[in-house]
Amino acid sequence: MEVLPVPVLEDNYSYVVVDKATRTAALVDPAVPKTVLEFLKHHTDLNVVAVLTTHHHWDHANGNPEIASHFAGIQIYGADDRIPGLTTPVSHNQSFALGSLTVTPLLTPCHTRGSCSYYVHDPASGAKAVFTGDTLFIAGCGRFFEGTAEQMHASLSTLMSLPDDTLVYCGHEYTLANLKFAASVEPTNPAVQAKLQWARHQAQTIPGTIGDEKQINPFVRAHVAEVQHSVAQAVGNLSEPYDALQILAHLRNLKNTFKA
Numbered sequence: 001m002e003v004l005p006v007p008v009l010e011d012n013y014s015y016v017v018v019d020k021a022t023r024t025a026a027l028v029d030p031a032v033p034k035t036v037l038e039f040l041k042h043h044t045d046l047n048v049v050a051v052l053t054t055h056h057h058w059d060h061a062n063g064n065p066e067i068a069s070h071f072a073g074i075q076i077y078g079a080d081d082r083i084p085g086l087t088t089p090v091s092h093n094q095s096f097a098l099g100s101l102t103v104t105p106l107l108t109p110c111h112t113r114g115s116c117s118y119y120v121h122d123p124a125s126g127a128k129a130v131f132t133g134d135t136l137f138i139a140g141c142g143r144f145f146e147g148t149a150e151q152m153h154a155s156l157s158t159l160m161s162l163p164d165d166t167l168v169y170c171g172h173e174y175t176l177a178n179l180k181f182a183a184s185v186e187p188t189n190p191a192v193q194a195k196l197q198w199a200r201h202q203a204q205t206i207p208g209t210i211g212d213e214k215q216i217n218p219f220v221r222a223h224v225a226e227v228q229h230s231v232a233q234a235v236g237n238l239s240e241p242y243d244a245l246q247i248l249a250h251l252r253n254l255k256n257t258f259k260a
């Protein structure tokens, strides 16, 4: 498996996922067809057969109809009937093949009710990647536009149940701002500090890993004492024992108004 990031718009990522054995490829959120098609001119040996849409927001899904007009018979996968050009609705854990790769849709609602992540496994090399859209970012998560803290907790738990060496490819380059928030929540977490120092010098911070997220991402660490105490201190009126879902909801609110 090969994953080629294609930066689009201000800070979005589209991706090209390639099965190296057969040169079969899928496009993840090709929101700006002009940019993605230009990129593909340099990879003319690829057989593009699918679009994997993470959610219906315009900056992820609006390129689908134009992409479909360029590739006859292309399958447009997604989990929300608001996705433009959708041809093939997916179900949780119902895998399909991309050449010799296996793609497993994981329903991860909350940012939108139809948010879907795609876990891709290469049985030949053992390589693993997950495309998380606006559900999981490096050191952060998406806003709860159409869901609750309970749903985000469940969705993040689904993603954290993947193997630790799974590469994480998210929908936006938000890493530096996310890590500044993470450092404010857990000032003594050495993994957060190390990643923050590293990220200051990177233009692109993808991919992360699932194992790394467990160490640095406050939104998957709402059960950790330092995170809970920090949130309680910021909010002011919480009493112990803290409820991890309540902590997660407050974390999201604090991040919404955090100035990095």
Ligand SMILES: [Zn+2]
Binding pocket: 055, 057, 111, 134
């Ligand atoms: Zn979105």
